Amino acid sequence: xxxxxxxxxxxxxLTALIVVxxxxxxxxxxxxxxxxxxxxAFDSSQTSLDLIAVGYSLGLAASVLYLGxxxxxxxxxLMLLLGMGLSVPACLLAAYAPSxxxxxxxxLLGGFSAGxxxxxxxALITALWAGAGRTKxxxxxxxxxxxxxALGPLVAGALLQNFWWGSVFLITLPLVVxxxxxxxxxxxxxxxxxxxxxxxxxxxxxxxxxxxxxxAINFAPVPNKGTLxxxxxxxxxxxxxxxxxxxRVARNPLYDLHVARRRVFWxxxxxxxxxxxxxxxxxxxxxxxxxxxxxxxxxxxxxxFLPAVVxxxxxxPRSAQLVETRGARxxxxxxxxxxxxxxxxxxxxxxxSSPYWQIGLAYAFIGVGVGLAGTPASHSLTGSVxxxxxxxxxxxxxxxxxxxxxxxxxxxxxxxxAGYASAFAATLASxxxxxxxxxxxxxxxxxxxxxxxxxxxxxxxxxxxxTAAAKGSFLDGADWAYTAGILAIVAGAALVFxxxxxxxxxxxLLADYHAEDNG
Numbered sequence: 001x002x003x004x005x006x007x008x009x010x011x012x013x014l015t016a017l018i019v020v021x022x023x024x025x026x027x028x029x030x031x032x033x034x035x036x037x038x039x040x041a042f043d044s045s046q047t048s049l050d051l052i053a054v055g056y057s058l059g060l061a062a063s064v065l066y067l068g069x070x071x072x073x074x075x076x077x078l079m080l081l082l083g084m085g086l087s088v089p090a091c092l093l094a095a096y097a098p099s100x101x102x103x104x105x106x107x108l109l110g111g112f113s114a115g116x117x118x119x120x121x122x123a124l125i126t127a128l129w130a131g132a133g134r135t136k137x138x139x140x141x142x143x144x145x146x147x148x149x150a151l152g153p154l155v156a157g158a159l160l161q162n163f164w165w166g167s168v169f170l171i172t173l174p175l176v177v178x179x180x181x182x183x184x185x186x187x188x189x190x191x192x193x194x195x196x197x198x199x200x201x202x203x204x205x206x207x208x209x210x211x212x213x214x215x216a217i218n219f220a221p222v223p224n225k226g227t228l229x230x231x232x233x234x235x236x237x238x239x240x241x242x243x244x245x246x247x248r249v250a251r252n253p254l255y256d257l258h259v260a261r262r263r264v265f266w267x268x269x270x271x272x273x274x275x276x277x278x279x280x281x282x283x284x285x286x287x288x289x290x291x292x293x294x295x296x297x298x299x300x301x302x303x304x305f306l307p308a309v310v311x312x313x314x315x316x317p318r319s320a321q322l323v324e325t326r327g328a329r330x331x332x333x334x335x336x337x338x339x340x341x342x343x344x345x346x347x348x349x350x351x352x353s354s355p356y357w358q359i360g361l362a363y364a365f366i367g368v369g370v371g372l373a374g375t376p377a378s379h380s381l382t383g384s385v386x387x388x389x390x391x392x393x394x395x396x397x398x399x400x401x402x403x404x405x406x407x408x409x410x411x412x413x414x415x416x417x418a419g420y421a422s423a424f425a426a427t428l429a430s431x432x433x434x435x436x437x438x439x440x441x442x443x444x445x446x447x448x449x450x451x452x453x454x455x456x457x458x459x460x461x462x463x464x465x466x467t468a469a470a471k472g473s474f475l476d477g478a479d480w481a482y483t484a485g486i487l488a489i490v491a492g493a494a495l496v497f498x499x500x501x502x503x504x505x506x507x508x509l510l511a512d513y514h515a516e517d518n519g
Contacts, residue, residue: 012182012186013124013128013186013187013188014125014137014140014141015182015186016179016182016183016186016187017121017124017125017141017187018121018140018141018144019175019178019179019182020080020084020117020118020120020121020179020182020183021118021121021122021141022144022148022175022179023084023087023114023117023172023175023176023179024060024114024117024118025148025152026148026151026152026155026171026172026175027056027087027091027110027114027152027169027172028056028057028060028152028280028405029152029153029156029280029283030152030153030155030156030168030169030171030172031052031053031055031056031107031156031168031169032053032152032153032156032283032284032287032288033152033153033156033157033160033168033287033291033298033301033302034156034160034165034168034298035049035052035053035284035287035288036288036291036292036449036450037160037165037298038052038100038103038165039448039449039450039451040450040453040454041164041165042099042100042103043450043451043454044100044448044450045222045447045448045451046413046416046417046420046421046447046448046449047218047219047221047222047413047417048100048101048104049100049288049413049448049450050218050409050410050413050414050416050417051104051218052100052103052104052107053284053409053413054214054218054405054406054409054410054413055103055104055105055106055107055108055110055111056107056108056110056111056114057111057280057403057405057406057409058107058108058111058210058211058214058215058406059107059108059109059110059111059112059114059115060111060112060114060115060118061111061210061214061403061405061406062111062112062115062206062207062210062211062214063111063112063115063116063207064115064118064119065203065206065254065255065396066115066202066203066204066206066207066254067079067115067116067119068115068119068120068123069198069199069203069254070198070203071116071119071120071123072123073196073197073198076120076123076124077120077183077187077188079116079117079120080116080117080120080121080183080187081117081180081183081184082116082117083113083114083115083116083117083118083120084113084117084176084179084180084183085113085180086109086112086113086116087110087113087114087117087172087176088173088176089109090106090107090109090110090112090113091110091169091170091172091173091176092169092170093105093106093109094106094107094110094166094169095166095167095168095169095170096166097166106169121141122138122141122378124187124188125137125138125141128188132324134379134383135320135323135324135375135379136317136320138320138375138378138379139316139317139319139320139375139379140316140317141378144313151309152171152302153283153287153301153302153305154299154302154303154305154306154309155168155171155302156168156171156298156302157297157298157299157300157301157302157303158298158299158302159171160298160299161297161298161299196252197251197252198252198254199246199247199250199252199253199254201246201250202243202246202247202250202253202254202255203254205239205242205243205246206239206243206254206255208235208236208239209236209239209240209243210403210406212232212233212235212236212239213232213233213236213407214406214407214410215232216229216232216233216236217407217410217411217414218410218413218414219232220414221414221415221417221418221421222417243255244257259384260396262384262509262513263499263500263501263509264328264380264383264384264500264501264506264509264510264513265380265381265384265396267380267495267496267499267500268328268332268376268377268378268380268381268384268500269377269381269396270492270495271332271336271373271377271492271495271496271500272373272374272377272378272381272404273403273404273407273492274404274408274488274489274491274492275332275335275336275339275369275370275373275374275377275404275492276370276374276377276404276405277403277404277405277406277407277408277409277488278339278342278343278366278369278370278404278408278485278488278489279308279366279370279405280404280405280408280409281405281408281409281411281412281481281485282342282343282346282366282485283305284409284412284413285412285416285478285481285482286304286305286346286350286359286362286363287301287302287305288416288449288474289350289474289475289478290304290359292449292453292470292471292474293352293471293474293475294352294353294354294359304356304359304360304363305363306363307360307361307363307364307367308363308364308366308367308370309367310367311364311367311368311371312367312368312370312371312374313371314371315367315368315371315372316371316372316374316375318371318372319331319335319371319372319373319374319375319376320375320379322334322372322376323375323376323379326503327502327503327504327506327507328376328377328379328380328500328503328506329376329496329497329500329501329502329503329506330502330503331372331373331375331376332372332373332376332377332496332500333493333496333497334372334373335368335369335370335371335372335373335374335376336369336373336489336492336493336496337369337493338365338366338368338369338372339365339366339369339370339373339489340486340489340490340493341365341369342362342363342365342366342369343482343485343486343489344486345358345361345362345365346362346478346482347479347482347483347486349362350362350475350478350482351475352471352472352475380506381396383510384509384510384513408484408485408488411481411484412481412484412485413481415477415480415481415484416474416477416478416480416481417448417477418477418480419473419476419477419478419479419480419481420446420448420449420473420474420476420477421446421447421473421477422476422477423472423473423476423477424445424446424452424469424470424473425442425446427469427472427473428442428445428446428469441455445466445469445470449470449473449474452466452467452469452470453466453467453470456470
């Protein structure tokens with residue numbers, strides 16, 4: 001089969017790839033709605049909940065570059081099937097985890113299984129389609145994948161109405177069976193794969209770099225974890241230096257720095273990190289806000305996200321048309337504008353008694369923003385690299401989602417943790433009984449919202465005061481997170497506005513890249 005030639009039964013092949021990607025997308029989001037339930041089950045700290053939420057995207061982001069390169073070398077279909085197979089024990093371990101530590105490790109393993117399969121999907125789309133067909137395929141892959149991820153909270157919320165918290169991690173098992181069958185019978189093998197050796201040292205360094213960076217962000221706000229945070233940051237910096245030096249001298253680099261320096265490539269990569277990170281970070285904070293502060297049931301909290309799902313799926317195909325007619329820069333900026341409206345709205349209007357229309361409108365802005373910006377972010381990456389480097393392009397496109405999600409979820413979680421603890425500590429300091437309160441009780445109340453809720457049940461005479469203080473403190477921490485989201489979106493929009501080429505220049509650059517890559 002020639003590269004770029006649409007495969008036989010193209011629609012069925014694309015369906016198979018989207019279903020495989022759907023397994024990873026769904027697993028990314030199902031934990032968010034269960035976080036309050038998990039916190040109550042294990043009396044988890046806010047940091048533990050942050051790690052559980054980010055564990056899947058951490059495992060995926062840390063491994064995706066290396067495993068994408070292995071797929072280019074040893075067979076993308078093989079990696080896809082292995083990833084789907086490994087996701088089964090990962091889901092089972094998460095569902096029946098005896099502690100929050102084991103649950104985090106299970107989520108990490110699940111992310112690694114997705115790292116085997118997920119980059120293959122976009123790499124195959126890049127290899128099997130070209131031109132407008134590729135743009136439309138990426139738009140469908142992005143829209144339906146994002147829609148499946150956004151549906152995760154709704155399905156998880158429905159399960160939590162009748163089952164234990166672990167049931168949310170079993171949602172993907174039927175989808176895994178379908179994905180395995182479709183991939184086995186429909187996905188072609190040997191499409192433009194390389195025989196070049198894999199840069200294993202570079203792969204290991206990339207895993208260490210991403211893993212240590214994300215963990216450092218998560219532990220930064222935790223009391224008495226300064227030494228650990230500093231150590232992880234030093235490891236991340238050393239891994240970054242080692243990775244760059246390795247890629248400069250490796251005969252077959254894992255990450256071609258010459259290609260990565262291309263303006264269309266690196267600006268699109270950075271832009272996508274913020275776009276998809278905003279989606280995952282907002283879902284992470286908002287699901288806890290809806291249940292902890294507004295007292296939504298798990299089903300109501302999951303259903304509240306539906307405006308984002310619907311608009312994401314509806315808008316993404318239109319974004320493909322905008323990319324073709326107005327260029328990626330214009331489409332990205334439109335998406336960023338909608339995301340800025342979403343986070344500004346959440347900061348101003350999401351309070352202790354917000355009606356649903358204020359919740360739903362923010363989610364609608366998020367759906368429009370990700371629907372518009374997701375397609376050009378991925379399309380520009382895949383269009384600016386040679387097809388033999390499809391694994392690198394798809395790995396970077398996956399990093400947009402997973403590294404963006406891991407970083408912004410971690411940043412939002414760290415700010416939520418710090419803001420909550422700071423606000424509750426200030427409240428305690430102003431109470432008449434502050435001096436007589438034990439340090440253990442202070443630690444319980446500032447640990448997390450779920451810990452404070454447990455304390456309210458143990459001391460019913462103070463329940464109203466504790467609950468009110470916990471809600472107010474959570475809102476303060478959430479505002480810190482929304483402010484960080486606004487700053488990130490403004491920075492991303494400025495990057496795109498000033499550095500991403502306009503349509504005519506973009507087309508000229510892509511033609512130059514293609515000519516260079518083909519000698």
